[in-house]
Amino acid sequence: MSEYSTPVSVAFEFQRSTIQSAHEVVENGIEAQKQFSAAMVDGFAPARDASERSTDIVRTSVDTYFDAIEAVVPAGSGVEEVREITHEQLDLFEESQLDAIDQLENGFDESAEATGEMLDEFLSALDEQVTTLLNAHEDLEGQTIEMLERLEDSLEDLQAEFEARGEEMQEQLEAQAEAIQEQLEDVTENVQEAASETTAA
Numbered sequence: 001m002s003e004y005s006t007p008v009s010v011a012f013e014f015q016r017s018t019i020q021s022a023h024e025v026v027e028n029g030i031e032a033q034k035q036f037s038a039a040m041v042d043g044f045a046p047a048r049d050a051s052e053r054s055t056d057i058v059r060t061s062v063d064t065y066f067d068a069i070e071a072v073v074p075a076g077s078g079v080e081e082v083r084e085i086t087h088e089q090l091d092l093f094e095e096s097q098l099d100a101i102d103q104l105e106n107g108f109d110e111s112a113e114a115t116g117e118m119l120d121e122f123l124s125a126l127d128e129q130v131t132t133l134l135n136a137h138e139d140l141e142g143q144t145i146e147m148l149e150r151l152e153d154s155l156e157d158l159q160a161e162f163e164a165r166g167e168e169m170q171e172q173l174e175a176q177a178e179a180i181q182e183q184l185e186d187v188t189e190n191v192q193e194a195a196s197e198t199t200a201a
Contacts, residue, residue: 012141055094
């Protein structure tokens with residue numbers, strides 16, 4: 001990898017890491033929401049148990065109360081009938097309370113299930129989009145590095161050509177300098193010969 005493409009790869013890797021981190025944050029948030037919904041559904045069982053225990057306590061208290069009344073009231077005074085009516089009312093109250101809890105649980109369960117399905121679909125679509133984005137990002141990185149490497153090769157070729165032409169131009173200049181030197185020597189020699197001939201005449 002060239003000196004130009006290495007920092008580019010580091011930058012692309014950082015961007016991919018940021019995308020993946022953001023994706024993980026979204027996934028964790030969705031999982032937390034699903035766990036919260038599941039915990040809410042599970043929370044109806046203790047509510048049902050508490051309702052039954054509360055009714056049992058009331059029923060025991062009622063029985064204790066009527067036992068105390070029957071101990072001091074003569075038989076056939078109608079206390080037993082009142083006890084039975086009270087128990088029937090307690091049964092109806094307990095049944096209506098449990099029905100209400102069941103309805104709440106069923107409604108919440110259906111809502112939680114629908115929400116869970118929607119969150120799963122959202123997460124699946126998000127996974128696909130992030131995968132597509134990361135693949136495109138890697139392709140872009142490859143294209144960018146390839147372009148930089150081609151550019152680097154072109155610069156090296158230009159530099160080599162420039163150096164080759166520089167050597168060629170230097171050789172031409174040296175050849176021209178030699179030719180001029182030879183011409184100067186010839187001119188000097190001719191001038192000396194002409195001067196010698198003039199002196200001799």
